[in-house]
Structure formats: structure tokens, C-alpha cells
Amino acid sequence: MNNKNSNKGNFLSRKQFEILIVCIVTGFIIGYSYNQAQDNRTSSSLNSQLFAQEDSYREELIEQQERNIELAEERNHLQDKIREYEKKYASNEKEYEQLVEEAEDLRLLLGELTAEGKGVRVTLQDAEYDPTAVNPNDYIVHESHVFKVLHELKISGAQAITINGQRLMANSYIHCNGPVITIDGKQHPAPFVIEAVGDSATLSASLNLKGGVINQLLNDNIVVTLEENQNIMMSKVKVES
Template identity: 65%
Template sequence: MMKIPLQSKKNNKFTRKQLIILIVCITTGFIIGYSYKLTKNHEKINNSYIDQEESYREDLIDQQERNKELAEELNDLQNRLREYEKSFAENEVEYEHLIEEAEKLRLLLGIIPAQGGGIQVTLKDNEYNPNSTNPNEYIVHESHVLSVINELKISGAESIAINGQRLKSNSYIRCNGPVITIDGKQYPAPFVIEAVGDSKTLVSSLKIVGGVFDQLLSDNIVVTIEEKNLIQMPSINDEA
């Protein structure tokens, strides 16, 4: 009688045990691995929170330092402002004088409108004399206009305009035949020059013996000078 079947049954029972042990080992390993992974993830999260908290703490420290610097800067500016106010109070007369000088400078530059008493000087071509060999001797030229303007500036004119065109500090004037060009704009004769300032002083400076008025008459230019109670001029920024 053969015993082979008995040995096969014993071998099959042993294999089932091994399978159970294998399953238990795999399950245990999975549980251990999963637990380890959870632990690592938890540590990473904790580390991330710690790093973020540390970053916030450093930002807060930097901001506190910056606030301290700004507070010191503000305090310094306030001290300087108090010094300026104290200086202005001690030098009120000088301060008012500087304001007046600044206002005069703005008027001369033409950046603010001007108005007040002054004079009006009109230059016209004279009638041509057929017996003259040079017709240019009866025409208003650039030099005539410039001589009037320069004399007015020297005499304290606050602002000057020619045919309504207000002059700037760097205005250029050029004669071109029967017209005159002022800062690129042409104006025909007669040339009306207006100046805001003390009218008595301005007239006296023009009519001084041997001065501009006498020179214009000797050049056959028709000149009229009028005192005006009110002359108004726009700023150079308001002109078209």
C-alpha cells in the first residue's frame, strides 16, 4: 500500500501556514510602513509650521526695526521744522523781503499774470521823404524796439509786452521787413510796447536828455508815450 497521498496532505497543510504567516507579515509591514509615513508627514507639517512661524517672527522684527527708523526720521524732520519755524519767526522781516523778491522774479519771468499802473510806448514808421536817399531811415527797426525795452527793464519795469505778446526772460526779437518777429510770432507796425511799473520813473528814464526818446526822434521814428492807470498782462502760460 502506497503512503504518497499522506505526504501530499501534510505538505498542503504546511503551505497554508506559510501563507497565513506571509499575509500576517505583509499586513504588519504595511501597518508599520504606513505608521512611519504618517509620522514623517506629521514631522514635515510641524517643521513647515515652525519654519513659517520663524519667518513671521523675522518679518516682525524687521518691521519693528523699520518702524523705529521711521519714527527717528519723523522726529528729526519735526525738529528741523521747528528750527525753520523759529528761524522764520526771528527773521520775519527778511522772510517777507524774500517773498517780495520771489514775486518780482516770477513777474519778470512771466510765469504769473501782471497788472498795475505803467506806460504805453507806441513806435510808428514816419512818412517817407521822397528827397531821402535811404527809405530805411523812416522805418522802425529791431534796434529801436530793443532800446525801449532795455531802458524799461533798467528802470524797473515788472513786466513788458509788445502788441499784446508778453516778453519772457529769454525772448528774442527780430526785424523782418515791415513786421517784427517775437518768439516766432510776427506783428506788423505800429509797435505798442506796454510796461507795468512806476509810470513816473519809466517816463523819466525814456525822456532823459539824450536818452532813448531823443534818439528815436533823431532816427525819424514817430514816438508816443502815455501813462496808464491799469495795464493787464496774462502769464506766458496763458497765452495762445
């Protein structure tokens, strides 16, 4: 009787043990399956995020490429404008240089700039008076004689002119009063030394033309001396305030 109960008890313990093992294995399988499912869901979520981020990067890359194309077109347009300006400047460069030279010449004639360079010196003197002459004024240098020299020098390219050291301006006033001439209110006696800065060969040739200024002055009994100078210096006009 006791052996039967003992065997029965051992049998129950083995059954319980087997059931326990089955439960443990089953629980392990269920837990593993659950974890796998969780991992799959997490992996799927990460993949979705990665795909979304990749799409975002792709769109941003496309936008940058389009912007680069726009910038390249803008750069090409600006380069075309620069080339256009360069061509325009090159075509007008000579004209620009000519305008600058003309402006400087005008400033020289106005006496605003110091003048220095080659030129000529023309000296006009009264002739010796002839007592048998009817009119003694025929032997005196007059303003008309001075003007003839000045006009010829200017049209021959003189850049600056002085009379007895006084710089002439574009609006200078010259008046003859007997044996003296008045320039802008200042009197100067004969002889009258006229200096001009410019191409000395051209200025000299213009004055010496046959039938030109010097011939006319000699015919009017004026003593004329013409010199070509290597260097003439003229200070600019001081404007009184």
C-alpha cells in the same frame, strides 16, 4: 457623726468653689494677657507696614520732585531756543520779504503770473518817407529801437512787458524783418505798442531823460508816443505742451 460628715462635705464644696473661681479668674487673666500680646504684635506689624509704606511714598515723592526739576530745566531750555529762533526770524524778516518780492518779480518777467497795475504805453511808428532820403530804412522802426525801449523799461523796474499784446518772457527772441518784427516766432507789423506794468512815474521819467531813449528815437526819425496808464492788464504766458 452625720453632722460632722455634712459639715465636712459643705466645706469641700466651698473649697472647690473657691478653687473654681480662682481658676476661672486665672484663665481669664491669661486669656486677656494673650489677647493683649496678640494685639500688640498685630499693632506692631501694622506700624511696620505703615512705616514701610510711608518710606515708599517719601521716596516716590522725592523722585517726582527730581523729575519736575528736570522737566522745568528742559522747558527753560526749549523756551530759550524759541526766543533764539524768534530773534533770528525777526532779524531776517526783511531779507525774507525782499526775497519773496524778488521771486515774484522774476515770475512776472517769466510770464508765469498775471500782471495788472499802473504802467506806461510806448508806441513806435515808422516816420513818413522822404523821397529825397538816401536810405528808406532810416525811417523804419528796427529791432534796435525796440530793444532800447525794452532795456530802459526793465532797468527802471518794469514788472511785465507786452508788444502788440504779446507777453514777453525772459528768454523772448525779437528779430526785425523789413517792416515787421518777429517775437518768439510771431510776426507783428508797425506800429509797435509796448506796454509795461510798473511805477508809471518812474518808467516815464526814465524814458524822458535828456539824451535818453526817446530823444535817441526821435533823432532816428521814429515817431514816439508815451502815455501813462492808470491800469494795464496782462495775462500770463500759456506754455504749449
